[in-house]
Amino acid sequence: MIDKQVASAAEAVADIDDGSSIAVGGFGLSGNPIALIQALLEHGATDLSIVSNNCGVDDWGLGVLLSARRIRKMTSSYVGENKEFERQFLSGELELELTPQGTLAEKLRAGGSGIAAFYTQAGVGTQVAEGGLPRRYDGNGGIAVASPAKDVRAFEVEGEPRDFVLEEAIVTEFALVHALRGDRHGNLIFNKAARNFNPLAAMAGRVCIAQVEELVEPGELDPDAIHLPGVYVHRVVDVGPGIEKRIEKRTVRQKGD
Missing domain, CATH: 3.40.1080.10 (Glutaconate Coenzyme A-transferase)
Incomplete structure (x- = not known):
């Protein structure tokens, strides 16, 4: 046991x-x-x-x-x-x-x-996918660390291409x-x-x-x-x-x- x-x-x-x-x-x-x-x-x-x-x-x-x-x-x-x-x-x-x-x-x-990773439509067309979201500020209003851009690929859904973002x-x-x-x-x-x-x-x-x-x-x-x-x-x-x-x-x- x-x-x-x-x-x-x-x-x-x-x-x-x-x-x-x-x-x-x-x-x-x-x-x-x-x-x-x-x-x-x-x-x-x-x-x-x-x-x-x-x-x-x-x-x-x-x-x-x-x-x-x-x-x-x-x-x-x-x-x-x-x-x-x-x-x-x-x-x-x-x-x-x-x-x-x-x-x-x-x-x-x-x-x-x-x-390991998956593709989703959530966040496509925003900073979630394109990068630039503040992850850490520098204490003076500036951005010390920003989110990176993520891989975006088009997949055919219901006969038309749609973008999906890769999330790890x-x-x-x-x-x-x-x-x-x-x-x-x-x-x-x-x-x-x-x-x-x-x-x-x-x-x-x-x-x-x-x-x-x-x-x-x-x-x-x-x-x-x-x-x-x-x-x-x-x-x-x-x-x-x-x-x-x-x-x-x-x-x-x-x-x-």
Whole structure:
């Protein structure tokens, strides 16, 4: 039997070194592996290259690593909820590879599937394909590092040629994900919206670390209900059902409105 359970989040992230690349699950704050992120913060690894849909908020999710100056580069599709992110990026302290959301998802999935690259129509005719997107500013309003131009080819679709841009897959050294349930073999089930970038991030990491709210014995999960097979998962940490979860913005209205 392959028992992938690790005693604590701290033990699970202990070999993440300075300069590591990490794919992190979550969409907004939904499905953030916060126990693993907090353990990584306490562990002290810095100069990290993070691939995630977004960077949390100023005091939660990946935002805690950003505020502690632990992140060197973000590869993301949305960065609008974090003021410290904006400040670091515009001041030249943080590198950003801004990527269309669907393209980012497919880059992660492709990396986990052994596909080196793929062509997509997303970004054709924009700086995503033509290059020139700021990746790092110089701190004085100028661009220190810009995105390169990408290969664009025409393919026949429905009888007419259409341009497609080449996007390379993403493979990271580690992946951090959150799941509702898992077994000690690493099979995972995600809950509703938390089944967003978590399976894709897990696939892309050479070493995938999963925090689960409920850990069960092998064989207890219905095989047809499993969202991610254990072949992609290397370490499992039981964080319990009481783990704190947050949302970015709470919007309420008066009853009857």
